[in-house]
Amino acid sequence: MASDAETFIQYPIHLDPTSEALSDPTSNSAELNAQLEAINRTHRALLNLEPPNIPPPPRPVNPKRSAQIGKLRDTANAAYRKSSFAEAVKMYALAIEMALGRPAWEPVGLVREELSALYANRAQAYMQQQLWAEAWVDAQLSVECNEQGNGKAWWRGGKCLVEMGRWEEAQKWITKALDIEGGGDFTKELNALMVDIHTGLEKKL
Template identity: 50%
Template sequence: MATTVASDIDLDTYTHLPLQIDPASKTLSLHPSATGSSTADPSLQAALSTVNQLHSALKSLDTPNSIPPAPLPTNLPTQKRSAQISKLREAASTAYRKSQFAESIRLYTFAIDMAAGRPSWEPVALIREELSSLYRDRAQAHMGIRDWVEGCKDCEASVECKRPQGEKSKVWWRGGKCLLEMARYAEAAQWLERGLDAEPTLQGDDGRELRALLAEARRKADQFTASS
């Protein structure tokens, strides 16, 4: 039987329907007080019947009662990319130890591109840490083929990635060595001084090497100034 709905319903009028729900079956029905009133019309009864049938059909569905599986950890893509970057880093380091400097540079470059291509929602500190160490290590590979310019640029990039935390002494020594080899003595001295300022308590072999290189840079800078 079709239900006819009036087309001139006043949408601004609120009509309170005295509905009740059965505690056991959860079915909807009109409250007994509405029997015989204008609200107990066939269209309303048909609508209630439709809702109750839908509710009954949903209850009869064979749905599992087990707890849904836990969502995948949000850091899974981060871990996968980190593992890939680590593999590239290890391969690049192996190539460097074999004096295969061009191959080492190529692999470090792949790792740098992968680290720089991380999604923006990943931790910035992680990206900076990865890039800083990769640039620092690629600088050493550039030094292996005496490409002092690229080595110097990578050292600068490594330091910039780590600001404001500071970098390790290795990158300061490598950057200073590249500048010395390019006969940029005053810049080398300034660079190495920055390194010692960043790590004033540096001791051991790293500290001695950094200070020795700084002394060499200062001496050559003085000699260059005196001869010019």
């Protein structure tokens, strides 16, 4: 015996030429009448929209979220300038959390750009507190979000490794940084750090 899902029933649906409402005068089915009424309500709601009565295209980026992220970043920067480094870390963390919470349909490039700068800035705030391990993690995350044009994050990561005495890792890190950032705005600082790394390696031997 066929189930209800497999049974096709054709109803004599009537379209009112004036109101364009759907109905079935012969039906005693409460379920069918409820479905037709739901369709009619949706139709009336669309007709009552102010012109143009076509839903606008979805916004790819929520401007309110962008503004909130920018405000948190500015607050963190202000705290950093006042040497309130712990407060700066807290504000950067909130901005990072908000950036990570962007809906999946928003451009991934925007998210990477935001996170790259925020992680790099939080790394610097950690460094001011000599929290080298935490700063190293953030520098890596910044570079993972954006390798090119991110010389500050490369340098900060290398500096953290130096401060932790991880000379071989620092050498590999800065070598890669120079391969990617060679000729960039932060090349001088990267080269200077590499000199310090070579000195540290020689002392280690």
